[in-house]
Amino acid sequence: MPSTVTDLAVRARAAAFDLAAAPRGAKDAALLAVADALEAAAPALVAANAADVRRAEEAGTPAATVDRLTLTPERVAAIAADTRHVASLPDPVGEVVRGSTLPNGLELRQLRVPLGVVGIVYEARPNVTVDAAALCLKSGNAVLLRGSSSAAASNAALVAVVREALGKAGLPEDAVQLVPADDRETVQQLMRARGLVDVLIPRGGASLIRTVVEGSTVPVIETGTGNCHVYVDEAADLDMASRIVVNAKAQRPSVCNAAETLLVHEAVAAEFLPRVLADLADAGVTVHGDEAVRGIGGDAVLPAGEKDWAEEYLSYDIAAAVVPSLDAAVEHIRRWSSGHTEAIVTGSQAAARRFVQRVDAAAVAVNASTRFTDGAEFGFGAEIGISTQKLHARGPMGLPELTSTKYVVTGEGQVRS
Known part of the structure; x- marks a missing residue:
């Protein structure tokens, strides 16, 4: 050496x-x-x-x-x-x-x-x-x-x-x-x-x-890298959900705890997506959506493929998909998550418990932005990093x-x- x-x-x-x-x-x-x-x-x-x-x-x-x-x-x-x-x-x-x-x-x-x-x-x-x-x-x-x-x-x-x-x-x-x-x-x-x-x-x-x-x-x-998701459940407060999504994505998109994918339950997609797409656009965010999202957002939404579900954009971009159930959201997260931070927005305690139990990540947020996964925000002072492994240390x-x-x-x- x-x-x-x-x-x-x-x-x-x-x-x-x-x-x-x-x-x-x-x-x-x-x-x-x-x-x-x-x-x-x-x-x-x-x-x-x-x-x-x-x-x-x-x-x-x-x-x-x-x-x-x-x-x-x-x-x-x-x-x-x-x-x-x-x-x-x-x-x-x-x-x-x-x-x-x-x-x-x-x-x-x-x-x-x-x-x-x-x-x-x-x-x-x-x-x-x-x-x-x-x-x-x-x-x-x-x-x-x-x-x-x-x-x-x-x-x-x-x-x-x-x-x-x-x-x-x-x-x-x-x-x-x-x-x-x-x-x-x-x-x-x-x-x-x-x-x-x-x-x-x-x-x-x-x-x-x-x-x-x-x-x-x-x-x-x-x-680890931060391919973080926000899932908006059918029991979500939609005003709260839009605030959380925009904050998680746009408050500082260049960091690992910024959201990269939005998942929306099909039961609230028709009501929620027009609102959140407009709010994201106002924040300067480009949405890459599946067919269902594009059907609501039109030409303002770019088509999303497998690359988008795996992407840590670190920019004013977010992937979005409509899912038929909480379990489908969890399955999507299991396939594409980097194990950093996953969030659910819901008014149902049962849905929150099921999401927390079934999602494997260093941090899981319930009705809160992914941006809170941070040593200073957790009261640790400055952090040395956010570990996504499971031995010795995990999380901030x-x-x-x-x-x-x-x-x-x-x-x-x-x-x-």
């Missing part, structure tokens, strides 16, 4: 050793210092980011990607606020998960401990740089940040601010390090750094996630999900016979 990533990982491991024993007060003070430093450096951060945005626009990057890349003074302030929120949260390190006294008198406790060195591989989202650093610091982990080359100037500026603040606060600067993004080989190096890096977390599109999951020798926590990953456990056995001289 070339020395660059090896050296970074070795330094991160040394920092993780020191950070694991840091008391909560030291970590919280450092996070508050980071938040203050980000706000003070906001003009410089926005200026560095502007260079990345300009290059992206000149390269013809899609608008949704440019939006994820962009930093504004307001977004920097929001990142700082999220960092302060993380500082205010309970420290998971040292928490007793369970404990007991065994019949032989041994005292047994299972404690939360840091994972160690966490590698994050992510695309053009500079906010992830600080979110990941804050969550890893609070949970006692060192972090290696490998962002995309399209955000290189932004990430370098952000990490420089974070590292300086850590040093001034008395924590090891090497707890947060930026892996060079000018060579794709650095991702491969991280993926092969078993023994130096304890876990990798990819955040981005399906191709990036698949590459890391399939090629890494380092354990991976998979954060906050501080507890960035820990492992160890058993502490305390005795008074007992020996095993």
